[in-house]
Amino acid sequence: MKINKQTYYYIWRIIVSIAISVFSILFPLAMIFDWATYFNTPIYWVIHIIFALDLIISFDQNKRMNDDEVFGRSYSVKKYVRGWMIPDILVSIPICFLINIPILESVKFIKFLKVGAFMKNLRQHEIQYTNTLILIFSLFWFLHALHNLACVWLALFGIDENLNQISNYVNSIYWTATTLTTVGYGDIVPSTNMQKIFTIFMELLGVGLYGIVIGNIASILTKKDPAQAEYTENIDRLTALMKIRNIPKDLQQRLRDYFTYKWKNRHGYDESEFLMELPNSLSREVAIHLKKDYLSNIEIFKDVSEEFLQEMALSFRSVIYTPGDCIFEAGDDGDCMFFVIKGTLDVTVKGKSIAKIKEGDLFGEIALFMNTKRTATVRADTYCDLYRLDQSACKRVLDRFPHIAKKIQSIAKKRSDELV
Structure with missing residues (x-):
């Protein structure tokens, strides 16, 4: 590595x-x-x-x-x-x-x-570990302050000759901890002016230092992940809307299931929107990283240039379909193709199921590249995460790479002839 x-x-x-x-x-x-x-x-x-x-x-x-x-x-x-x-x-x-x-x-x-x-x-x-780092750093500074202030306490209060070094140090840590945390049992008290001044300083310092540590811990415990906050907000808004509009219960459940699925599988983030917010160079790199494994498994995209794959990666949009959704019907225009990231789909012809499309499969590409009508209907059996490539985006990329376009159309025609 x-x-x-x-x-x-x-x-x-x-x-x-x-x-x-x-x-x-x-x-x-x-x-x-x-x-x-x-x-x-x-x-x-x-x-x-x-x-x-x-x-x-x-x-x-x-x-x-x-x-x-x-x-x-x-x-x-x-x-x-x-x-x-x-x-x-x-x-x-x-x-x-x-x-x-x-x-x-x-x-x-x-x-x-x-x-x-x-x-x-x-x-x-390391933004993803912010909460953990805040907690670790707060404890780091608190423990160092505790140790060094305890040593100052030993210098001012003196060493008890009747105790060994470990016991003297433990006593100093005990007094410093109780004073910094504003507990102050009073069993060890200052006697000289210097000791009293130091104790006042410790009490004032303890209010701030202890407050910072406790404040950071409380912030971590109460802080919500942005995606989780968005999910909670969507559910609350959905609940309010359903009450006002009297949405049927079965539709209510489907809506809840959709937001729950999106939260569990995507943590609320929309991949396409995220890529659009990035600068062009970063967007290309992230897109190819996210989609290169899928693109490399597509037969019609094998042995093509890296630049072409980058353009295609940027053109694929991430979409979600719920169980029962119709992706397209027989007779529709071939205006897009899909790659299955997760889920199962059913292919039917004249109402009869003829095949299942599963994770890693590509479908709809022949009608797209041959510019023909759909020959079958495809519906989602389960929740499906798909990558979708629209005709306009595909044409824009192929126009830039005419030699690759001819190769892809040739492969698509060959596959179309095999299905006839």
Whole structure:
């Protein structure tokens, strides 16, 4: 499986986020509990290696950028040099190893700004996972704030010599959590002015921070998918209309079944309308992706150019028929053809069923290409998802590819002769 550049970018940014998260957890604890050995451990050096690599990768990434149509690559490099390059250099330096002033290592917290930018970028590009990402990011920031504020609490309130390091840390987390969430049991109380000022700050911060987390969770739980909202709205409008107009009950049920089928199978979206809203180049790519498997199975479209298939893919419209619907009758003009995506249809001649059309089958093409009348009637046995190609759209494409048009008409005539 081929992995694109965007995926590599995400993986690397996640690695950097993990590195700064580990630093954010261990550094405050090392300062509080005087872990002098932390600054000589392998994990300390691994974090700095990751930060150094991030400096190189970020510079190279900006150097390779070519999607800025106005300013180009040189602008991207200058923008990085003037912006993130100096902070990235400072973060990658093992300060404590060089000058042995541990507090200066706190400059690495600036890396969280880059993590925040990555999270914003991820939300913008992975829209389908927005709710999940909001929840994960909210918990990420809340837990980091909880840990670091707990370490500040330890620095201000002091370490209880009667307890081990784990118990001291658990007490600090307990006090910070109860204060941030505005619970505040009162079993641990501030005594000095500095402790009281910090407690006031924590209470004010907790109102906002806790509110953001709870607000995001509530928003996710109450937020409706746009397609589901449209489905619900259609059902409500339909119910109101049926009450006002006294629509027969059997027709009411058919209408409900139609909207339910459309919701379950298409999630309320109209493929043709969606393609029309896209720029021409994107519309072509999406259309060929959605329909290439179907087009490649159509005998009359085999061994044709990619450009022709793209034009045909754009010309096919997605339609739905309900059980019992007549697609066309014998004697009708051959003004369109169909490809079955899902469902079963019945072919009848003079009221007698002669064949079944199922998923993956093509029908109506001979009358369309030979410009003749329909020789049979086709009705939907079940709900049917079809691709429809109208005569006008077909003619427009064939006029652009006259050599392919002759080939298709020849194949259609041959198939017509075989059926006689």
